[in-house]
Amino acid sequence: MVEARSTTVPTVVLGDGRRPEASTQVRLDAFEGPLALLLSLIEARQLDVMTIPLGALAEAYLDALAGLETGRIGSVSGFVAIAGQLILIKSRALLPRRTDPVAVILDEAPDPEAELRARLVLYRAHRDAGLALQAAALERVGLFRREPTAALAAWRAGAVAQPAPPTDPGLLARSLERMLRVVPPPPPPPETLPRTVTIAQHAELIRAALRGADRIVLQDLLAGVRDRIVVVVTFLAMLELMKRREIVVDQAAPWGPIVARRTTSEERAAMGGLAPETPIDESLESFG
């Protein structure tokens, strides 16, 4: 118990000057409070906490507080509150006490010295109990119980099975190769062939039709055709032939039959047209 108590902080080193309070040096742990500091001041002077006038410690407490490393004091307000309480106790001790009934009524508030002394004693009882616990732990080391088996303990702790070792890449490659040999290759997808409908083809169709007849009607030529591309390209071919002065087209009324006939050689000579051998411009740039 005594050995354990000697390990405690705060530690107080009293100076040997004329005013020992002023030269007191205190080392206080960061998590120790003002009660620990005040109690250490009392115990360093080997005084009895139950009998010492606490007001007499006000100056020593303030000196010790001023000498502490401020960064290590966790809650300054607690230290200051105790300092204020000590100063109040000291001032009350210095002033004469009134004994008349009015003063007694005014003095109903709890005696700050008794309150602080009680706090000190309560704190000291638990501090000493903690030191006794530490002494018991050092003496007995502890109690030991049977530990659960490693697997059960690991399961309770949420352990999972170790992952399997990584697969050999060569094995994977060999397996894929074997699968490729066994499985027949899938049939190739059906090929989509582009259909090309050219103006030249349909211009030639119109020329062929006009070779067998003097006049042709476009609507008759396209009778039965459902392909819009064919209809459009045939119409474009007719316009192209018109432009080349190979045919003359006439439409008597809107939506009426479009009648085409071949131009005569005189008409071609008069209007000037392209030679029939000239290739047709499929890009339709000349329409622009």
Added chain:
Amino acid sequence: MERNGRAANPLPTADLSADPMAGGADPKADDASDPAAEPLGLTEAALEALLFVVERPLGRREIATLTGVDRETVDARVGDLETSLSQRGIRLVTSGDRVELATAPEAGRLIGRYIGADATRLSPAALETLAIVAYRQPVTKGGVERIRGVDSDYTMRVLLHRRLVVELGRAETPGRPYLYGTDFEFLERFGIVSLEDLPPLDAEVAARLVEAVDEGRASDARDDSDDDGPGIAVGPGPALGPA
């Protein structure tokens, strides 16, 4: 030996859930709730064998369900076993509702040497905080700080992390602060078989304290709610009068 008020301050049953090793995690525990199981009865030897096998703290209610006996029988057999083992190398360790088998405190140095374990060492701040929790449990952090006179958040977190202090539940006071207490980890690390065996608070000091508080009218109208103001906590803690 004087014991200052431990019996008057029993642990709440809430500490059943404080230990993650207790109940639920063990698939065998589920079998204990089978209503169709035939009652087996409970002898002192059977209780000893059961505690030897389970390798963890066992709740008295769990023992009663497993064996099909009532709670009073379990309490009686636990008491019998505790008495029988009191002079043996294995002791019955009790914390709240639960019991376990552990080595005797006087064998601790030997076992510690064998398995290479050293004594637990704590800072003075942690020690006094732990003592306050152990003697006054269930206690709020505010209750601890009132006695220490300093913010104890860090110290409490250190003790919680080391499982020397556990949460027992919440107080029905404004803010519903956590209530803290101790569990088997505390008993095992400090070589204590039961909270009943905690060394007593200094009886002389306690007697003088009560006297001083009475004379100084310092303790009247103080409660143990979780305010952080200074004051003397004389609420649900151990009786401080002379035993």
